[in-house]
Amino acid sequence: MAVRTLLGLLRPWQQFRTTIITLRGKTLVEHGCARSMSTDTTTDNLTLSLDSKTGIATLEMHRKPVNGLNLEMLTDLNIALEKAENEKSCKGLVLTSGLPKIFSAGLDILEMYQPKPERLAEFWRTLQNMWMRLYGSRLVTIAAIAGHSPAGGCLMAMSCDYRVMATGKYAIGLNETLLGIVAPFWFRDTMVNTIGHRETERALQLGHLYGADEALKVGLVDHLCDQEEVVKAATEEMSRWLKVNAVARQLSKSAMRQATIDKLVVRQEQDIEDFMTFVQRDAVQKALGFYLQSLREKRG
Amino acid sequence: MAVRTLLGLLRPWQQFRTTIITLRGKTLVEHGCARSMSTDTTTDNLTLSLDSKTGIATLEMHRKPVNGLNLEMLTDLNIALEKAENEKSCKGLVLTSGLPKIFSAGLDILEMYQPKPERLAEFWRTLQNMWMRLYGSRLVTIAAIAGHSPAGGCLMAMSCDYRVMATGKYAIGLNETLLGIVAPFWFRDTMVNTIGHRETERALQLGHLYGADEALKVGLVDHLCDQEEVVKAATEEMSRWLKVNAVARQLSKSAMRQATIDKLVVRQEQDIEDFMTFVQRDAVQKALGFYLQSLREKRG
Amino acid sequence: MAVRTLLGLLRPWQQFRTTIITLRGKTLVEHGCARSMSTDTTTDNLTLSLDSKTGIATLEMHRKPVNGLNLEMLTDLNIALEKAENEKSCKGLVLTSGLPKIFSAGLDILEMYQPKPERLAEFWRTLQNMWMRLYGSRLVTIAAIAGHSPAGGCLMAMSCDYRVMATGKYAIGLNETLLGIVAPFWFRDTMVNTIGHRETERALQLGHLYGADEALKVGLVDHLCDQEEVVKAATEEMSRWLKVNAVARQLSKSAMRQATIDKLVVRQEQDIEDFMTFVQRDAVQKALGFYLQSLREKRG
Numbered sequence A, B, C: 001m002a003v004r005t006l007l008g009l010l011r012p013w014q015q016f017r018t019t020i021i022t023l024r025g026k027t028l029v030e031h032g033c034a035r036s037m038s039t040d041t042t043t044d045n046l047t048l049s050l051d052s053k054t055g056i057a058t059l060e061m062h063r064k065p066v067n068g069l070n071l072e073m074l075t076d077l078n079i080a081l082e083k084a085e086n087e088k089s090c091k092g093l094v095l096t097s098g099l100p101k102i103f104s105a106g107l108d109i110l111e112m113y114q115p116k117p118e119r120l121a122e123f124w125r126t127l128q129n130m131w132m133r134l135y136g137s138r139l140v141t142i143a144a145i146a147g148h149s150p151a152g153g154c155l156m157a158m159s160c161d162y163r164v165m166a167t168g169k170y171a172i173g174l175n176e177t178l179l180g181i182v183a184p185f186w187f188r189d190t191m192v193n194t195i196g197h198r199e200t201e202r203a204l205q206l207g208h209l210y211g212a213d214e215a216l217k218v219g220l221v222d223h224l225c226d227q228e229e230v231v232k233a234a235t236e237e238m239s240r241w242l243k244v245n246a247v248a249r250q251l252s253k254s255a256m257r258q259a260t261i262d263k264l265v266v267r268q269e270q271d272i273e274d275f276m277t278f279v280q281r282d283a284v285q286k287a288l289g290f291y292l293q294s295l296r297e298k299r300g
Helices: A005-016 A027-037 A073-085 A117-135 A152-158 A186-195 A197-206 A212-218 A227-242 A245-280 A283-299 B005-017 B027-037 B069-087 B116-135 B150-158 B185-195 B197-206 B211-220 B227-242 B244-280 B282-297 C003-015 C027-037 C071-086 C119-133 C152-158 C185-195 C197-206 C211-220 C227-242 C246-281 C282-298
Strands: A022-023 A046-051 A056-059 A092-099 A140-145 A146-149 A160-166 A171-172 A222-224 B021-023 B046-051 B056-061 B092-097 B142-145 B147-150 B163-165 B169-173 B224-227 C019-021 C046-051 C055-060 C092-097 C140-145 C147-150 C162-166 C171-173 C221-223
Touching: A005 A186, A046 A073, A056 A073, A073 A117, A092 A117, A092 A227, A117 A146, A117 A152, A117 A186, A117 A245, A140 A152, A140 A227, A146 A152, A146 A283, A152 A171, A152 A186, A160 A212, A171 A212, A186 A197, A186 A245, A186 C197, A197 B185, A197 B227, A197 B244, A197 C221, A212 A222, A222 A227, A222 C003, A227 B244, A227 C197, A245 A283, A245 C147, A245 C185, A245 C197, B046 B069, B046 B244, B056 B069, B056 B227, B069 B116, B116 B150, B116 B185, B142 B150, B142 B227, B150 B169, B150 B185, B163 B211, B163 B227, B169 B211, B185 B197, B185 B244, B185 C246, B197 C185, B197 C227, B224 B227, B244 B282, B282 C185, C046 C071, C055 C071, C055 C227, C071 C119, C092 C227, C119 C152, C119 C185, C119 C246, C140 C152, C140 C227, C147 C152, C152 C171, C152 C185, C162 C211, C171 C211, C185 C197, C185 C246, C221 C227, C246 C282
Parallel strands: A022 A046, A056 A092, A092 A140, A140 A160, A146 A171, A160 A222, B021 B046, B056 B092, B092 B142, B142 B163, B147 B169, B163 B224, C019 C046, C055 C092, C092 C140, C140 C162, C147 C171, C162 C221
Antiparallel strands: A046 A056, B046 B056, C046 C055
């Protein structure tokens, strides 16, 4: 690939103040290009890399210790997703984690505990936008899950088109009730669209975390394989999806998902207010405080 | 438990003219308290008992011969459900039958055959209210089904959060079409929420009664066990649900069910009219007459 | 059966200028009656026959080579469906194919390639009407599928009440995206009603064609049997459905399906316009052209 082509390819991405795009095997040029954006801290949270031969981007999260979704992480995810979305040569995206034993632990509780209202609102809006971007992406999106994936981690996985999970002891599910909080309606809608009404009702009430086998059985994930094979299996599955006419596939996807996204679009501000009111209730703050305390004690 | 506490506990219940609440192991005090309410005939139909240690109430139906839901039975059910709902120490409710081989045979046909219009309307309204109360209950509700559960019996089971059924020869399902009548929309909605659109469509058209294995397979019940273990299994499952933060669990449940309940709320009067018109049609009266005749002949 | 009865039976059908109704074992009289309608070409496309003993009609498609749904075939289907619908003695309909290895290949691509706008609109409207008639039929409808059933063939099968499929190498599914086109919303709705949201989303994006085993597993078909037994198995299943009170069964069916049909009723003209705009796009015409070319080359 000529440097000129590569630069042309990068151009639309440069409007963003953002994460490094690692074009495999073209690191020199890439770092030259990306350096002007490298002052961002986004590289601490994730890496987006595009295989220019296959058109498959890999979005690897690595915010220690558990890929917790705080405002900065969510902002990075939004920028990375928008980059991949706008890059014409990019056709698919594998969403995965670079940390061991965890896909993503979901929302960073610290954003919700004793929050500043302005940041709390911004946090929630950024989460909403991330979900709308991922759930409505024109790309084929496949989650490669080689670790625990509770709450917001489960939401991200469900928002992809296909889910590959490692066999083993990892858990996935919307377990919000266990923390005394309630998943917002668009988490629920996404789960209903994935595993149906009854299973969602049970799962949400119990805050149920599914093991891999159980997740496969109810359709929360689509394929199981060894931990080491998860990204490979995701990429192989992707090749099947990329054979389909892209426009027809995107229109079909949108037809199935847009109504669910539109429900949030028209209620976005109300949903932010609802979330802020709920989180700032004394009982919820107390529950979060206890939870954080128990986490600290666990770590010794 | 001190008598004073117990009285405090009973107080909110005394506003109802109603069923005896049997507080296990506290029969003396209880009967003292309950005596003023014991003129009600409700004890012929059911017993509500609360285990004050676990917070689990058991609602046992025993209206002979088949727990048919007539106006009095439904009224008793409403009062019992409201009591359990209003009793702060009560967290969960196991719904079961004290009669052999039957959970509930559903609506008492005699209420529909050659009915007086006023009672017919009241009958239907009381059924609607019972369903709204049970389906929307703040309590964890588990059906312990150790007998047949057709029609309205199936509706009650489906309105709980979880269903334990005895292995064996019992049947469960909405079999209204077999009698020439049609399940109202909120029966259908409850079934769609439980087993999905396609399975409901097939089941309703055929008036299909599921055996236990088949019911488990399509998700109409959640767990099978020996007949003698049904209440025990329900109580064990309950303990799992009671570990979850109650407010978060209730909000999650409500989020999944309120829209379905609201559909009836806004159409309640129309639904009563529709039912009355339908039931009083000549063809339906004739079908019910034949059915009652065949029942009488069966019994010899 | 007396000739008089037979004539009475045929009378309501004579308002249609249409397909031959073959009343089994009554061929003389039948041909006498039908002769006035026999100038129609509809016999080239299908045969509708009614077993007057059982009340079960068989609608056998045999438009060579693959039961492609062109305007004439769809018109014949509409007329045949309306006949069966209006014939009081007819209670059920088995939809099947008289051609080997194919149920129906779906829409005839030639109707969409370089179309005349007026015929294109009429083609689409006739397809819409056929679906509304079949999906909303008062009859028990069972698809006997002993061959491939892609796209519109799958739609027809899904619109029946029950699907029997031959074990073997046949495929069924909505594979529109593979041709670069998109299934209209009522195809999607019918599939969601049959196999649920998640499975539909995946199937539509991939244009997935299911083998018989897989189709059974996801609920796209209900029963598998040997190829030679398909019509027999459909008829046997039918007898179970015909035992149910017809009015109650029809009301239950309508209650589950009418909302989906109504969505098309209110958007029918818009849907025709959308289809015409889509099909006449250059990219779609090009894709259809390539596809037709590849078909021609296949045949050598």
